Amino acid sequence: MTNKTKLLEIKNLHRHFPIKKGFLEQITLENGKVTRKVEKVHAINGVDLTINKGDALCVVGESGCGKSTVARVVMNLISPTEGEIIYDGTRIDNLKSKTLLPFRKRMQMIFQNPYASLNPRMTILDTLMEPIKFHYPKKTEQERRTILDDTMESVGIDPSWVVRYPHEFSGGQRQRISIARALSTDPEFIVADEPISALDVSIQAQVLNLLMKAREERQLTFLFITHDLSVVEQFGSHVAVMYLGTICEYTTTKSLFDKPLHPYTQALISAIPKLEEDNRPHVKLHGEVPTPVNLPTGCVFHTRCPFANDRCKTETPAKQEAEPGHFVACHAVDEDRI
Amino acid sequence: MSLLQVKDLEVSFKLRTGELHAIRGISFDLNKGERIGIVGESGAGKSVAAFSILNLISQPGYISGGSISYKDHTLSTMSDAELATIRGNQIAMIFQDPMMTLNPVLTIGTQMIETLQAHQKMDKKTAEKEALHRLKQVHIPSPEKRLKQYPHELSGGMKQRVIIAIALLNNPDIIIADEPTTALDVTIQAEIMELLLELCKNNGVSLILITHDLGVVAQTTEKVIVMYAGKIIEQGSTRDIIDNPNHPYTQGLIKALPQKAAPGEMLNQIPGNMPQLDAIPTGCAFNPRCEHTTELCIKTEPELIAKDNRAVSCNLYSERLKHDK
Secondary structure (H helix, E strand, O other): OOOOOEEEEEEEEEEEEEOOOOHHHHEEEEOOEEEEOOOEEEEEEEEEEEEEOOOEEEEEOOOOOOHHHHHHHHOOOOOOOEEEEEEOOEEOOOOOHHHHHHHHHHEEEEOOOOOOOOOOOOOHHHHHHHHHHHHOOOOOHHHHHHHHHHHHHHOOOOHHHHHOOHHHOOHHHHHHHHHHHHHOOOOOEEEEEOOOOOOOHHHHHHHHHHHHHHHHHHOOEEEEEEOOHHHHHHHOOEEEEEEOOEEEEEEEHHHHHHOOOOHHHHHHHHOOOOOOOOOOOOOOOOOOOOOOOOOOOOOOOOOOOOOOOHHHHHOOOOOEEEEOOEEEOOHHHHOOOO | OOOEEEEEEEEEEEEOOEEEEEEEEEEEEEOOOOEEEEEOOOOOOHHHHHHHHOOOOOOOEEEEEEEEEEOOEEHHHOOHHHHHOOEOOOEEEEOOOHHHHOOOOOOHHHHHHHHHHHHOOOOHHHHHHHHHHHHHHOOOOOHHHHHOOOHHHOOHHHHHHHHHHHHHOOOOOEEEEEOOOOOOOHHHHHHHHHHHHHHHHHHOOEEEEEEOOHHHHHHHOOEEEEEEOOEEEEEEEHHHHHHOOOOHHHHHHHHOOHHHOOOOOOOOOOOOOOOOHHHOOOOOOOOOOOOOOOHHHHHOOOOOEEEOOEEEOOHHHHHHHHHHO
16 A cells, blocks of 8 residues: 555544542632642543554553543544544544534444443344444335345354344354444444454454454454454554553554564563463563553653653653654653663 | 372253253363463363362252362362361462452451461461461562452452462462453563462462463463363373364464464464353364364264373374374
């Protein structure tokens, strides 16, 4: 691919969730003045990302780093506190639901848990027909059924099974059905939020292959959320590593695995349990992810970083292009300390 | 003699529609200080196997055949009262979900002291000291404070550390860990597995590690048992099996890992699903998913054949052995 066109742009995205508390609990006395303070979970703090047509961008990070929130904001399931989402040249985060409709058809989402994302009281036929009916109102029942049967076949499920309920299918089959639901409106962009984490090893491979096949055949663009770096190496063309609501490293998959720069990325890669005998030095992280309610000052990673110095504690590192196309936000890399 | 001996174990569940055989005859030995991994997908029976060692299978499940012996006790026929002296004392267990294992309404200290006093004559002060010592062993920051805290005040990784500390309280001979890191993040998983490995080595504790993650097994255990549909299909030394798997299912599992495929390439997948327990195919249970299936596989159930520290249950393998002779 030579001519790359931007499909999705995320600009300076912030999303905060206020922690609900009673009014009296919010009030404090400061310097003789009564002030009202609302505590917030800082889920996303300034994320900039671009996805070109045909790319598969993987966002990785530990639980609580805000990766799923990014997926939900992109799909406009929740609105951003600050920042813009631009899809194919149009800003979509402030659109009313009616004007958003044409975009909904073009972007679809696959969720993590196939046990929760299919309505247990609807047959597969009803579940899958809903988006088709909604987005193809002019088609006849027969034509709709053809679309459904074709998508079911493409994910490897017998179309005659659609009269069944979700509980009659195994986890892997359910995830295939969720994928069929996403593909049925013939989208160009798919947000997949940990689509294989809830599945068994042999089934994970099946579903990942299915997604790769769909990506190739339909020229799909992907935003793939995962915590599993070994999946990223397989699936992604680009990777963004997220930590406490900020992107700490962004580059192509190949250069991330060839030469991870950020200490957090290095730790994540070395934490993957390897089949081979492992004699590499293990980059150890100490402690756990701090709470996103009170973010650490300076670099958010400094509390766990083995390379942190005084500058890291006070100054937030800016994203810098260490090598062409390889962005990293780290003082230690900037100062050549690692 | 080995520390723990599982012989021809069978576990069944009595249901209205008939009996389901979750474990269909498995045998293995565990020696002192040895670390064994049991791998398989959901439904393979690996957790049921682990639970049955301490007879923790609840109704309608029961041990329907075989025996489990630990030192000179036969665990499978012991009464609950007798078992209580062994559970959490000589054989301790670590469960999958740290959020569910600890009692939410008791402090960490109370739960630890309770465990100690259940098995040893110990006054509260000594017990508290011992608990503090164990918390230090699992590298928990400010352990004095933790004793007075409730489980909800700790993070997932920290809770799993507390659970490991509790498992170690009575100096057990064996720890059975059922997917101890599945609920945790990769970085925390790496820390916890390293800790568990270090403590087992230092205290001469034997470990039975149940997991679906071949990477974790490769890094932690010396021997591995691969289960499929309630049976052992391959067992032997971990390095051997990972470098040179003999059963088509083990080969498939290893090949299906993303790290085994070239970046961007399709993964090698095993088609189909694990069979339901009420519809186990005749012959070899793996035959509908196996690429090498022959007539023999559909008709005859293969036996677990041992040769040079390796046991494989596959018709093709036994044919090959016969041929080699």
